[in-house]
Amino acid sequence: MKIPIPPFSKTACDDATVKFVFDHIRNLGLCAAVGAAAQWKYQHLPGGSFRHPELAVVVFLGLLATWLFLMNMTHGLERLRASGVSRKALSFGALFYSTAAVSIIFSILRLP
Numbered sequence: 833m834k835i836p837i838p839p840f841s842k843t844a845c846d847d848a849t850v851k852f853v854f855d856h857i858r859n860l861g862l863c864a865a866v867g868a869a870a871q872w873k874y875q876h877l878p879g880g881s882f883r884h885p886e887l888a889v890v891v892f893l894g895l896l897a898t899w900l901f902l903m904n905m906t907h908g909l910e911r912l913r914a915s916g917v918s919r920k921a922l923s924f925g926a927l928f929y930s931t932a933a934v935s936i937i938f939s940i941l942r943l944p
Contacts, residue, residue, distance in 0.1 A: 852911065859904040864936045867897035871940045901936070905929040 870893035877886050912925045 856904060856908050859900070860932050860936070863897050863901040863904065864939070866893055866900060867936060867940045870894040870897060901933060905933075 870890050873886065873893060874890045877883055877890070908929065909922065909925055912922050917925075
């Protein structure tokens with residue numbers, strides 16, 4: 833009996849492609865973790881004289897998470913574009929990053 837091979841098997845066997853995909857998924861997770869740390873810190877701000885320095889940490893973590901996400905997205909889309917993929921595949925990549933951004937924001941803010 834012949835086992836059917838999925839159409840993406842050639843891509844899945846390429847080490848560089850698999851590393852690229854997993855690196856970007858891992859980096860999105862790191863962005864989410866930094867954003868979640870900012871959200872947690874914001875929910876646990878102390879009162880008194882320590883509030884303003886702690887708020888600065890929250891802002892820093894939020895900006896860091898945003899910068900990391902944008903850097904990851906730009907790198908991923910640029911690598912896709914440089915590899916010569918179709919415009920449709922590039923649009924799918926942009927949709928993936930947009931969906932990831934919205935999902936991360938909703939999960940951090942715990943919106944329904």
